[in-house]
Every structure is written in structure tokens, then in C-alpha cells.
Amino acid sequence: MTYDDLIDELVHRYAHVGTKKMFGMECFTANGKAVGGRAADGLLVKLTDPVMHAAAMALLGSHAFDPMGGRPMKQWVVVPPAHAAQWARLAEAAVS
Secondary structure: OOHHHHHHHHHHHOOOEEEEEEOOEEEEEEOOEEEEEEEOOEEEEEOOOHHHHHHHHHOOOOEEOOOOOOOOOOOEEEEOHHHHHHHHHHHHHHHO
């Protein structure tokens, strides 16, 4: 599933999910707060559940989101396209 297809599905399924530009990229929101986006190197998701966060970080190539260099944002993970099959599950966790 592509990023665009994933976001379209989330927006249509959940009334509290929307989109807006933040962090210099297209993001998706839950209740008006950013919870994910299209990073240059994959899907960006905010995972507040420690188990989900650890699972996402364990995927090869995943890394903490660090937009300013040297100050990674807690709970935010970039998951590369190699794991696109996991994106829907992670995005669902981010909007829940």
C-alpha cells in the first residue's frame, strides 16, 4: 500500500484523522495533532505505546526522527519503504 492510499484510507475510516503540512512535510493528524507523515526516507509515525515503538525501531533501517540533528523526538520513528507492509499497522497505532 502506498503512503497516499494509506492516508486516504485512514481519513475515510476515522472522523478524527486529517492531514496538514507540518515539519516541512505532509502529515496526518489525530484530533488535530500530528501523529505521522511522509518523511523523505519512509513513513514517520508517533508511537506512544512502548511495545509498538520498540517493534517499529527493531525493523531494519528504522530510526528515530531527528529533524534538527542531535535532538531526536521521543516516540517518533521513521520506517523505511522496505517495511511498507507494516505501515498500515503502525499508522493505525498512531491514530488510535
